[in-house]
Amino acid sequence: MPEPRLSIVDGVNRRLPRTSWSALIERRAALSPQRVALVADGAAWTFSELTRWSARLARLLRASGARPGSVAACAMSRSALAVLAPLAVAKAGAVYLPVDPAWPGERVATILAEARPSVFLTDVPRLGRQADVVLTPDGWQAQISPYDADPGLDGSSDGPAYVLYTSGSTGLPKGVVVGHRSLVNLYGELAARFFPPGGKARRVAHGLPLAFDASWDPLLWLAGGHEVHLVPDEVRADPERYVRFIRDHRLSVVEAVPAHMAAMLDTGLLTGDERPELLLMGGEAIGRELWSRLRAAPGLTAVNLYGPTECTVFTTACPLADRDTPAIGRPIGNTGVRVVDAALRPVPVGEPGELVVTGACLALEYFGRPELTADRFGIAPHRAYRTGDLCRCLPDGRLEWLGRLDDQVKIRGYRVEPGEVEHATLALPGVRQAVVRAEGAGSTLRLVAYVVLDRGTGEDVRTRLRHVLPDHLVPSAVIALDALPLGPHGKIDRSALPSIARTPRPVLTAPEELVAAPFRDLLGILDVHAHSDFFALGGHSLSAAALAGRLRARGVPCSLRDVLRRRTVARLAELVPIGAEGAKR
Structure with a gap:
């Protein structure tokens, strides 16, 4: 056999x-210097301009303390500088560490404390006190133009190119170092x-x-x-x-x-x-x-x-x-x-x-x-x-993906370890016990935290977590319980936790029901009442836009801005025209 x-x-x-990866772009610039490489901020940048200005920025980074092999942290707005920065870091021979300006300050501090960057670059004014080099959004070219644009600097082809921090099951993000x-x-x-x-x-x-x-x-x-x-x-x-x-x-x-x-x-x-x-x-x-x-x-x-x-x-x-x-x-x-x-x-x-x-x-x-x-x-x-x-x-x-062997999930493309969220929740004053798990599937997948509190409410916990965790790690709901269910061996029985997706539907008016139907479809939650907040239940910018589209398809004049401003079922139901509640649901 x-x-x-x-x-x-x-x-x-x-x-x-x-x-190095940056040298690949240098070679392209030598072949096609006047070809458009980047369109950003309403302006077109040629390959020649991209390499010249990134080389100047590299010189500034070196003058500010960036050393070959050291980490250079960059918190950039979504502008041409966001493309110039990683190029400049590579040309300085350093290791690029992207920092999202939207991250809570505590998370940024945690990452910087571990990575110990030799230089921190930003063009975001509110981060200026933490950074070594602060470029002004409108005047950065004048700031770096005095620096020599000699492109001779470059990273090692065998060395690290960037470090990216991901969610960690121990409660701390971990940095993944990737090479050129x-x-x-x-x-x-x-x-x-x-x-x-x-x-x-x-x-x-x-x-x-x-x-x-x-x-x-x-x-x-x-x-x-x-x-x-x-x-x-x-x-x-x-x-x-x-x-x-x-x-x-x-x-x-x-x-x-x-x-x-x-x-x-x-x-x-x-x-x-x-x-x-x-x-x-x-x-x-x-x-x-x-x-x-x-x-x-x-x-x-x-x-x-x-x-x-x-x-x-x-x-x-x-x-x-x-x-x-x-x-x-x-x-x-x-x-x-x-x-x-x-x-x-x-x-x-x-x-x-x-x-x-x-x-x-x-x-x-x-x-x-x-x-x-x-x-x-x-x-x-x-x-x-x-x-x-x-x-x-x-x-x-070919390969088929069948799921995870642990609790790790992907939410909006980000890797999420529920354990990290549990650690952050337990670290909050007044939280006696906490369990975090993922519920739903596909686009409705969300984190739900179950807590036992000495004081405060579940929504208080969620608000405080926003100050320590990036948006994709903040639970969609925090449910306060008198006690967490235990199994026969005294351990928390996660399967016995009440799911927010399985509770019965409350009675709504006809306009509210018209609005609540896409709430349920998009969020995968049955328990939607008049005061349900779309974002508190796990909605985000993408699903908010989808909600606006579905309401328009039902005859409701609703824009993304309306969803952002009128977050609840009741407030959005005010937009429902007379007679529209009988439209297709």
């Missing part, structure tokens, strides 16, 4: 040039898989958060000679405005998390003559409905990208045209994957197991945590990363 085929799949082997070699490998994959032949330039939307690992993809499209359009914050938060932006700028490549992509589809992304040719999605699982919808769209290439932060943005890719049902596909170049059992032995094809990744995509380490690095990356006989994802290898060599 023949031995069963094991779940081991390798990507194609490609020769990697020994260079991995970024160069990712560039090679993008070039081989997506760049059109003949050097034709595509117009690429950069609508991803700046402190999100996928934001590296648009920067690497720059290295291919493509034109990147930085989508303003107020536009990317509103799917309708984002779609108009795509049309107005004639953008052909758009990358987004599936929930954001679905919201743009609902607002007409693929209608009309000016529509994207290539849609890239990653950060969270794609549902069957979205998968089928995109597969059916004529003249469109849509690709599902999968990969943990520890594996440099994406590790596998699956064109939606290849399969009828969702899959994460095959590994990228110079990368191998295998599906293993609890003893780390590859399982036969078709059997589920943990996905393990090897190859050039792997991060270098966790910043300052050698024990954690050894635990997650130190698998014999080759260096490999244990993803914690449950997968299955299909007979054709």
Whole structure:
């Protein structure tokens, strides 16, 4: 009887040039100096201008204390400086650490205390007291113009390129250190898989958060000679405005998390003559409905990208045209994957197991945590990363994602460890006990905290968490209980916690019911009453735009601004015209 085929799949082997990611852009600038590279703030930047101004900024960073191999923290507004900063850090030989200006001050302080950056750069005025270099939004060119634009400085091709902090189960965020070699490998994959032949330039939307690992993809499209359009914050938060932006700028490549992509589809992304040719999605699982919808769209290439932060943005890719049902596909170049059992032995094809990744995509380490690095990356006989994802290898060599082996979840594309939120909740005064779990599925997935309090209310706890956690880690609801349920061994029985999605519907007026129906659909919660606050129940900017669209489809004149200002069912019901409550629900 023949031995069963094991779940081991390798990507194609490609020769990697020994260079830094920023040097790839320098080479492109030498080939096409006057080609438009970046469109931001209503202005177009050529490759020549991009490299010249980033070199000047690199000189300023060096003069301000940035040293080769040291960390340079950057908290940038969504402007041209957000692209110049990582280039400048690389040219200074330093390691780029993106800091989201919207993060609570306590989280920023925690990260800076661990990373110990040699220089902190920002163009956000309110962060000026913490930063070493503060650029003024309108006058930064005058500030850095005296510095020599000699492009001779550059990072080591074998050294670290950036460190990105993700949610940590111990209660503290952990820094993932990624090398130039991995970024160069990712560039090679993008070039081989997506760049059109003949050097034709595509117009690429950069609508991803700046402190999100996928934001590296648009920067690497720059290295291919493509034109990147930085989508303003107020536009990317509103799917309708984002779609108009795509049309107005004639953008052909758009990358987004599936929930954001679905919201743009609902607002007409693929209608009309000016529509994207290539849609890239990653950060969270794609549902069957979205998968089928995109597969059916004529003249469109849509690709599902999968990969943990520890594996440099994406590790596998699956064109939606290849399969009828969702899959994460095959590994990228110079990368191998295998599906293993609890003893780390590859399982036969078709059997589920943990996905393990090897190859050039792997991060270098966790910043300052050698024990954690050894635990997650130190698998014999080759260096490999244990993803914690449950997968299955299909007979054709493609992979299916089946879920997580732990409590980790993805919310709006961000990796979330409920344990980190539990630690933060328990650290608040007046909180005696706390359990945090994820509820719902897909776009309705949310964090819910269950607490036992000495004083205050659940909403008080949620308000205080906003001061210590970034938005995607703040629970959608905090439910105060007299006691947490215990199992037979005295441990907290999480399965016995009351789900906010399973309580009965209260009685509403006809206009309120019209408004409450899309509340339930979008949030996955049955308990919606007249004073339910859309954002307190887990709504965010994307789902708010979807709510406005669904209400308009029901005959209610409602905009995104209305949802932001009228957060409750009752307030939005005031917009319902007489007779509209009988419209389609």
